Amino acid sequence: MRKEIGVASFILFIIFSAFKTQNALPEQLDWDTHFQGEPDQHSPYAAVTATQWQYSYTSKIRNNKLSIDFKFLAGVEPEKSWVKRSRIRDKNASRKLLNHEQGHVYINFLLLKNGEITIRDQRYTIGNHKRLIQATANKVSDYYSKMQDRYDDETKHGSDDEVQARWDEFLRKEMAKF
Numbered sequence: 496m497r498k499e500i501g502v503a504s505f506i507l508f509i510i511f512s513a514f515k516t517q518n519a520l521p522e523q524l525d526w527d528t529h530f531q532g533e534p535d536q537h538s539p540y541a542a543v544t545a546t547q548w549q550y551s552y553t554s555k556i557r558n559n560k561l562s563i564d565f566k567f568l569a570g571v572e573p574e575k576s577w578v579k580r581s582r583i584r585d586k587n588a589s590r591k592l593l594n595h596e597q598g599h600v601y602i603n604f605l606l607l608k609n610g611e612i613t614i615r616d617q618r619y620t621i622g623n624h625k626r627l628i629q630a631t632a633n634k635v636s637d638y639y640s641k642m643q644d645r646y647d648d649e650t651k652h653g654s655d656d657e658v659q660a661r662w663d664e665f666l667r668k669e670m671a672k673f
Contacts, residue, residue: 520604521600521601521603521604521670522570522571522600524544524571524593524596524597524600525593526580526589526593528573529544529571529576530542530544530577531573531574532545532575532576532577533577534577535577536579540579540652541578541579541582541583541592542578542579542592543575543576544571544576544596544599544600545571545572545575545576546569546570546571546572546599546600547568547569547570547571547572547603548568548603548606548607548610548636549567549568549569550565550567550568550610550611550614551566552564552565552628554624556621559621561620563624563628565615567607567610567611568607569603570603571600571603578592591653591656592653594653594659594663595652595653596653598646598650598653598659598662598663599643599646601670602642602643602646602666603639605639605642605666605670606635606636608672608673609635609639610632610635610636610639614628614632617631646662649662650662
């Protein structure tokens with residue numbers, strides 16, 4: 496049990512210093528650079544784009560004041576992303592498939608940007624910051640993971656042109672916020 500100190504000493508200042516973001520803009524996919532993994536021949540899909548999102552932080556407590564330094568990273572993992580080139584009939588099919596895969600990158604970028612804002616803008620205390628950062632990161636990550644699944648389901652993995660066009664417009668609008 497910790498000893499109670501005056502109310503004034505419980506006022507905590509949270510300082511986010513040296514806040515860094517890896518990506519100012521999302522990567523623009525191309526087959527040669529971003530799809531270097533070995534295709535899964537058992538998969539029914541023509542391509543898979545593997546993305547990552549990571550965050551880290553360091554916290555310091557000095558004179559009963561909390562200081563947190565966050566870092567965020569997101570992007571494509573080329574060695575885990577793959578394409579079955581034999582499934583691409585022509586340039587139009589290639590363009591459509593790459594556009595669909597680019598949508599996954601855009602969703603990952605939204606995760607990066609909204610994750611930064613959501614995590615950074617939380618109010619933390621010495622006692623709750625570790626638990627709250629993790630819980631918030633999990634919540635944001637789960638939201639965008641479900642969005643990735645919904646994107647594939649609704650667009651039928653890019654084969655429904657009408658729904659793909661609606662998602663493209665939605666993603667453009669969301670990205671314009673950043």
